[in-house]
Amino acid sequence: MAMLSLDNPTFERFAFYSGVAIGKTLLMSALTVRSRLTNKIFSNPEDVAGFGGKEIIGDERVERIRRCHQNDIENVFPFVLVGSFYVATNPDPWWAAVLFRTFVISRCLHTVCYLTPVPQPSRFLACMTGWGVTAVMAALVIRAGRV
């Protein structure tokens, strides 16, 4: 069976695409902070005391970015979690590369669609594509595992 080590080219590739996907998710935190500081919209009284502005829960300029971030949490983290088991099943390297690239491209398109925003169903399709990749990997992991 395949090792979880950079000596294994599929793991090496999984590391790259996981790094990109998590790096993209981290950027959402930075975008939220930028939006809060620019629009002076905060959730806590001590933030208003320190940075000025108003305490508002639910302002759309912040909430759209947060929904996009939450969608990353709901999709990127499961991809990386399930993907490491998938790599351990010693998958065909070509198929593995197709799945990893499809996932990362679909997640980047999802973010562009959400923040622009691009008319639906573009965001819906981007989200379903990434979800489908993780669901396929989960099914293969369950089949390879032991009850």
Add this chain to the structure above:
Amino acid sequence: MAMLSLDNPTFERFAFYSGVAIGKTLLMSALTVRSRLTNKIFSNPEDVAGFGGKEIIGDERVERIRRCHQNDIENVFPFVLVGSFYVATNPDPWWAAVLFRTFVISRCLHTVCYLTPVPQPSRFLACMTGWGVTAVMAALVIRAGRV
């Protein structure tokens, strides 16, 4: 020490139960989408433009599913993250199987309790059981690790 590879029966078992737990979490996204499309309740103007319906934040038909999903995020992801270190500590295979099965069964019961809903304290007990499994594994990992 035990390898993180499908040659290790405990890892093989961990892969199966992690795949099931993450697959269950992924299903919550699908349930949210189904509820949004059926009840025509969306969070963004472009969704209403594309699919019809109304822009409502906080409708209970969607929010109950989302709270259940969020609870999975708060419990399933830590289980898989901490579990891989736990497998690396080379635990007794029988105890490991008990912990993995207890976790996954309690999470499935939690979802049934939340979506039915079943009277409390059933959901509370299901949640605490899964939480306890992850807490035990975290304590064993901390003890086996190096400061």
Add this chain to the structure above:
Amino acid sequence: MAMLSLDNPTFERFAFYSGVAIGKTLLMSALTVRSRLTNKIFSNPEDVAGFGGKEIIGDERVERIRRCHQNDIENVFPFVLVGSFYVATNPDPWWAAVLFRTFVISRCLHTVCYLTPVPQPSRFLACMTGWGVTAVMAALVIRAGRV
């Protein structure tokens, strides 16, 4: 390349600090439950039927803990996910220890700042420090990976 096994001292150290960080995140669930039961504030009618109190969405006594928990989800999970790839790149053990310790200390300070609360920009700086550690590790993983 370095193995993901407790025979590797950097992995052993990563296991310890990941266990502490996830254990700390799990404690936020317990704090939320305690605050709900003490203040009798719940999100679901079946919780009120079972435990008494009122159904309130958005009460600050619960929401502050939940925002702190959400911040852990947004920062601790990526740290553990990206960190396992970082360990696989066979980093200098001294630098790896600096990054792991900086992350865990900054996250503990973040929680103290959020729950006290301590005046800003203390929480902001604690959050940015942990975020920076994960971002550095993600960049190193992307560089070591394969496109």
